[in-house]
Amino acid sequence: MVRLTVRIGVGALGLLAGLGAPHLAAQSWALPASDPVGIARSGTGVAFGNNLEAAGLNPALLATLRDGSSAYVAMGMEMESSQATLQSNGSVLYSSDRNRSLPAFGSAWRLNPTTVLGLKLDQPFLRHATMPLDYTGRFQGQAFNLKTHRLEGQLGWAASPNLAFGASLGVTRVQYSWDNQVRTVVPVGNSGGLMESDLHQEGAKIAPSYSFGFRWAPNSRWTVGGSYVSSIKTTLPLTASYGPNAPSFYALGGTGTPLVGTSAAGFAQQATTQISPGSGGITLPGKFSLGVRQRVNVVFTWEADLRYIMGSQTELPGLPAATPAGAAGPTTGPGQGSGFRSGLGLSLMGELSLSKNWTVRLGAALDPALRADSDVEPLVGGAKSSGLSGGFGYKVFGGEVNLGYQYRQSEDIDTPSLEGIWSSAGYAPTPASQTRVEGMGHLWSIGYKRSF
Numbered sequence: 096m097v098r099l100t101v102r103i104g105v106g107a108l109g110l111l112a113g114l115g116a117p118h119l120a121a122q123s124w125a126l127p128a129s130d131p132v133g134i135a136r137s138g139t140g141v142a143f144g145n146n147l148e149a150a151g152l153n154p155a156l157l158a159t160l161r162d163g164s165s166a167y168v169a170m171g172m173e174m175e176s177s178q179a180t181l182q183s184n185g186s187v188l189y190s191s192d193r194n195r196s197l198p199a200f201g202s203a204w205r206l207n208p209t210t211v212l213g214l215k216l217d218q219p220f221l222r223h224a225t226m227p228l229d230y231t232g233r234f235q236g237q238a239f240n241l242k243t244h245r246l247e248g249q250l251g252w253a254a255s256p257n258l259a260f261g262a263s264l265g266v267t268r269v270q271y272s273w274d275n276q277v278r279t280v281v282p283v284g285n286s287g288g289l290m291e292s293d294l295h296q297e298g299a300k301i302a303p304s305y306s307f308g309f310r311w312a313p314n315s316r317w318t319v320g321g322s323y324v325s326s327i328k329t330t331l332p333l334t335a336s337y338g339p340n341a342p343s344f345y346a347l348g349g350t351g352t353p354l355v356g357t358s359a360a361g362f363a364q365q366a367t368t369q370i371s372p373g374s375g376g377i378t379l380p381g382k383f384s385l386g387v388r389q390r391v392n393v394v395f396t397w398e399a400d401l402r403y404i405m406g407s408q409t410e411l412p413g414l415p416a417a418t419p420a421g422a423a424g425p426t427t428g429p430g431q432g433s434g435f436r437s438g439l440g441l442s443l444m445g446e447l448s449l450s451k452n453w454t455v456r457l458g459a460a461l462d463p464a465l466r467a468d469s470d471v472e473p474l475v476g477g478a479k480s481s482g483l484s485g486g487f488g489y490k491v492f493g494g495e496v497n498l499g500y501q502y503r504q505s506e507d508i509d510t511p512s513l514e515g516i517w518s519s520a521g522y523a524p525t526p527a528s529q530t531r532v533e534g535m536g537h538l539w540s541i542g543y544k545r546s547f
Contacts, residue, residue, distance in 0.1 A: 123462045123476070123480040123503070123505065124220045124221070124222045124241065124379075124465075124476070125219060125220055125380075125404075125462070126138075126173065126197075126217075126218055126219060126220065126221055126538065127442070127458075127460060127482060127484070127501060127538070128148070128151065128152070128199075128217065128499075129169070129171075129197055129198070129199035129216075129217035129218050129540065130148045130151065130167065130169045130199040130201065130217070130497075130499070130540060130542055131148075131169055131171065131486055131497040131498050131499035131539075131540040131541055131542045132146070132148035132149075132456065132486070132488070132497050132499060132542075133148050133149070133151065133152065133499070134171070134484060134486065134499030134500065134501050134538055134539065134540050135444075135456035135457070135458060135484050135485055135486025135487075135497070135498070135499035135500070135501075136398075136442075136444035136446075136456055136458040136484065136486075136499075137442045137443075137444060137458030137459055137460040137482050137483070137484040137501060138152070138400070138442050138458075138460055139386065139398050139399070139400045139442040139443060139444035139458055139460070140152050140153070140386070140398060140400070140444065141153040141156075141308065141320040141321060141322045141384045141385070141386040141400055142310060142318045142319055142320030142321075142386035142387060142388040142398055142400075143156065143318075143320075143386075143388055143396075143398055144156055144159035144310060144312065144318055144320075144388075145159045145160060145161060146159075146160075147160060147165050147166075147167060147201055147202075147203055147213075147544065148167065148201060148497075148544075150201070150203065150213055150215075150249065150251065150261075151201055151215045151217060152322060152384070153261065153306075153308035153309075153310065153320050153321070153322040153384075153386075154213065154249040154250065154251055154261030154262055154263045154306060154307075154308050154322075155251055155259045155260050155261030155308040155309050155310040155320065155322075156251065156259070156261065156308070156310055156320065157203055157211040157212075157213045157249055157250070157251025157259075157261055158209065158210070158211055158251035158252055158253040158259035158260075158261065158310070159251075159253075159259060159310065160203055160205070160211055160251075162203075162205070162546035162547070163204075163205045163546075163547065164202070164203060164204045164205065164546070164547045165202065165203050165544065165545065165546040165547065166200075166201065166202035166203070166544070166545065166547075167199075167200070167201050167202075167497075167542050167543060167544035167545075168199070168200050168542055168543060169197075169198070169199040169200070169497075169540045169541065169542025169543075170196070170197065170198050170199075170540065170541065170542070171196075171197040171198075171199075171499075171538070171539050171540025171541060172194060172195070172196060172197055172537075172538075172539055172540075173194070173195045173196075173197050173218075173221050173536070173537075173538050174193055174194050174195075174536055174537045174538075175193060175222075175223065175224070175503070175534065175535075175536035175537075176189060176190055176193050176224075176534050176535060176536065177189070177190040177224045177226070177473035177474070177476070177532070177533075177534040178190070178473065178532070178533045178534045179226065179230060179231075179232065179472075179473050179513065179530050179531070179532060180530065180531040180533070181231060181514070181528070181530055182509070182528070182529040182530065182531060183514070183528050183529075188226060188227050188229065188230050189227075190224035190225055190226055190473060190534070191224075191225045191227075192223050192224060192225040192238070192240070193223075193224075195221055195223060195242065197218060197221075197538070197540055198216065198218075199215075199216060199217050199218075199540065199542065200214075200215065200216040201213065201214070201215045201216070202214050202215075203249075208253075209252055209253045209254075210250070210251070210252050210253075211250075211251045211252075212248070212249065212250060212251075213248070213249030213250070213251065213263075214246075214247070214248055214249065215245075215246070215247055215249060215263070216244070216245070216246050217244075217245050218242070218243055218244055218245065219243050219245050219267070219324075219327070219379070220241060220242075220243045220327075220379050221241065221242055221243065222239065222240075222241040222475070222476070223239065223240045223241065223242070224238070224239055224473060224474050225237070225238040225239075225274075226238065226473060226474070228276075228340060228343075230473075231513055231514045231515070231528075231530065232472055232473070232513035232514070232530065233275065233276040234275060234276050234277065234278075234428045234429055234515065234517060234522055235275060235428055235429055235430060235472065235512075235513065236273065236274070236275045236428070236472065236474045236475070237274045237275050237276055237293065237340075237474075238272070238273065238274035238295075238338075238474070239272075239273055239274075239474035239475060240270070240271065240272040240273075241269075241270070241271055242269075242270040242271075243267050243268065243269050243270070243327065243379070244267065244268045245265065245266075245267040245268075245304055246265045246266060246267075247263040247264060247265030247266075247304060247305070247306070248263065248264060248265055249261065249262070249263040250262055250263070256312075257311060257312045257313070258309075258310070258311050258312075259309065259310045259311075260307075260308070260309050260310075261307070261308045261309070261310075262305070262306065262307050262308070263305060263306045264303075264304075264305045265303075265304055265305070266301045266302065266303060266304060267301070267302050267303075267304040267327050268299065268300075268301050268302075269299065269300055269301075269302055269327060269329060269331065269377060269379070270297075270298075270299040271297065271298055271299070271331055271333075271377060271412065272295065272296065272297035272298075273295070273296050273297070273412065273414070273415070274293055274294065274295045274338045274340075275293075275294060275414055275415070275428040276291050276292065276293055276294070276340075276428070277291070277292055277294055277416075277417055277426050277427060277428055278290065278291045278292075278345070278349075278426070278517045278522075279292070279364065279368070279417060279419050279422070279426050280347070280519050281344070281353075281357050281360045281361045281364055282360065283353075283354045283355075283356045283357050283360050284354075284356075286347070286354055287347060287353075287354065287357065287360075287519075288344055288345060288346055288347060288353030288354050288357035288361075289344065289345045289346070289347060289349065289353065289357075289517070289518070289519065290342050290343075290344055290357070290358075290361035290364065290365075291342060291343045291344070291345065291517075292337060292338075292342045292365065292417060293337060293338030293339065293340035293342075294335065294336075294337065294338060294370060294414075294415040294416070294417060294427075294428075295335065295336055295337065295338035295339075295415070296333045296334065296335040296336075296372040296373065296412070296414075296415040297333065297334060298331035298332050298333040298334065298372075298375060298412075299331065300329050300330070300331050300332060301329075302327050302328060302329035303325075304324075304325055304327055305325045306322055306323060306324045306325060307322065307323045308320065308321060308322035308323070309321055309322075315390070316389060316390050316391075317387070317388070317389055317390075318387075318388045319385075319386070319387055319388075320385075320386045320388070321383070321384060321385045321386065322383070322384050323381070323382075323383050323384075324381050324382050324384075325381045326378055326379060326380055326381035326405060326408045327378070327379040327381075328377070328378040328379075328408075328410075329377060330375045330376050330377070331375035331376075331377055331412060332375060333372035333373065333375045333412060333415075334372060335370045335371055335372035335415040335416075336370055337365065337370060342358075342361060342362075342365070344357045344358050344361055347518065347519040348518050348519070349516045349517050349518035349519075350516070364419050364420075367419065367420035368417050368418065368419045368420065369417070369418045369420075370415060370416070370417055370418075371415065371416050371418065371425065372412070372413075372415050373412050373413025373414045373415055373416070373427070374412055374413040375412050376410050376412060377410055377411060377412055378408050378409055378410040379409065380404055380405045380406045380407075380408050380409050380435075380437075380465075381405045381408065382402050382403060382404050382405060383402065383403040383405075384400050384401070384402045384403075385400065385401050385402075386398055386399065386400040386401070387399055393448065394447060394448055394449075395445065395446070395447055395448075396445070396446045397443070397444065397445045397446070398443070398444050399441070399442070399443045400441070400442045400443075401439065401440075401441055402439065402440040402441070402442070402462075403437065403438075403439055403440075404437060404438055404439075404440055404462065404463055404465070405437050406435045406436050406437045406438060406463070406465040407435055407436050407437045408435075409435035409465060410435075411475070413427075413430075414427050414428045414430055415427065428522075429515070429522045429524070434466065434467065434470065435465050435466060435477070436464070436465060436466070436467075437463075438462075438463025438464060438465070438479075439463055440460065440461055440462040440463050441460070441461045442458065442459065442460035442461070443458065443459050443460075444456065444457065444458040444459075445457050445458075451490070452489055452490040452491070453487065453488070453489055453490075454487060454488040454489075455485075455486075455487050456484075456485065456486045456487065456488070456499070457484065457485050458482075458483075458484040458485070458501070459481070459482065459483050459484070460481060460482045460484075461479070461480075461481050462479060462480045462481070462482075462505075463479055464477060464478050464479040464506075465477040466478070468508050468509075468510060469510055469511065469512055470510075470512070471508040471510055471532055472510065472512075472513055472532060473532050473534065476505070476532075478505045478506045478507075478508050478532070479505055479506050480503065480504060480505030480506070481503075481504055481505065482501045482502065482503045482504070482538075483501065483502050484499065484500060484501035484502070484538075485499075485500060486498050486499035486500060492543075493545060494543055494544055494545030494546070495543070495544045495545070496541070496542070496543055497541070497542050497543075497544065498539075498540070498541045499539065499540050499541075500537070500538070500539040501537070501538040501539070502535075502536075502537060503535070503536040503537065503538060504535055504536070507531060507532070507533045508531070508532045508533075509529045509530070509531050509532075510529070510530055510532060511524075511526040511527070511528065511529055511530075512524060512526065513530040513532075514528035514530060
């Protein structure tokens with residue numbers, strides 16, 4: 096019976112992963128978790144009681160902990176790479192700036208038989224990519240960096256042995272930067288040329304964040320849990336300047352060699368050009384999660400979580416602009432489609448207790464598309480995505496060492512909106528030219544947990 100149960104659980108995980116991975120592309124902004132247990136489960140666990148890491152997903156689970164106090168620390172790495180393939184000539188361009196560190200922390204203290212306090216540190220959103228200078232979509236975006244660190248205090252309260260509620264409240268630090276290329280007309284005598292410049296803007300701010308959750312156990316085998324995680328909304332104090340890339344120069348038609356003297360005049364123009372940031376409003380989406388967990392036997396436990404991602408809340412800052420001295424108005428990039436939408440996601444996990452000391456975890460997840468296919472590009476992404484994960488826990492040194500890994504991917508998208516020509520008349524897209532957006536990513540973490 097145990098062997099059959101394990102086969103069913105692993106088979107279900109494989110089926111879910113297979114359904115979500117017909118093609119590969121850059122992964123979702125949202126991380127499934129920052130700790131090794133949550134990563135190994137692909138972010139599943141809002142109903143998984145008696146587990147400190149799962150309490151980071153649903154604060155109501157704090158009330159199910161059996162220890163008086165416990166804590167874990169973890170460190171890992173998030174790695175991602177985007178890719179753009181120009182179908183007109185087969186040219187393939189890869190992003191750089193691929194790695195980020197991934198710290199995490201969680202703790203809990205029991206105040207009395209029904210009330211437990213907690214504290215967690217994680218990273219709910221992470222996205223970064225820098226495309227080469229010959230990337231055709233560089234006018235819409237050439238580099239993007241989004242990093243968040245969330246610190247929240249938590250409270251779990253047991254209304255009865257089978258019913259618990261929880262809440263968390265804290266702050267999230269949002270760090271953002273963006274680069275895109277623009278072209279300005281450089282007068283030279285009675286004619287002139289075009290100067291292409293890198294505009295950069297960045298900003299950081301602390302925003303409030305919170306969550307609510309519940310957990311209900313109708314019997315010893317089944318539990319149901321749910322959580323609401325708030326969106327993160329603030330207005331960033333953006334600063335803007337020329338970016339690190341040196342300017343380049345073109346003829347007024349948008350291609351070819353400019354007139355002699357254009358580069359000298361262009362550098363002089365830069366000295367008198369005003370660089371201004373775009374609007375600083377940013378909103379990162381919240382979500383509802385509902386999970387069902389079954390403890391099949393002493394060896395195998397599984398859980399499935401359904402998530403509603405509130406993507407229509409999403410907002411990103413506007414693009415920076417350059418205003419040369421004497422110009423009629425500012426020059427900015429054409430931008431990419433900014434419409435975001437909501438959708439349903441699903442994740443599934445299985446946990447095997449192989450012995451008193453060893454636990455093996457597997458997980459898979461599907462996340463919805465946040466943008467229409469025509470708006471997907473290598474920096475922000477937005478296509479539907481999936482992940483396949485695994486990990487283990489080993490009890491040693493009076494506590495437990497945990498390791499988690501997830502391979503992340505999303506659907507390949509062919510978009511018509513990333514190629515265009517920027518002449519003295521301005522930017523004009525060439526929608527007949529298709530660009531395939533794809534990529535891949537990895538997420539791993541190792542940590543140590545101990546009860547006191």
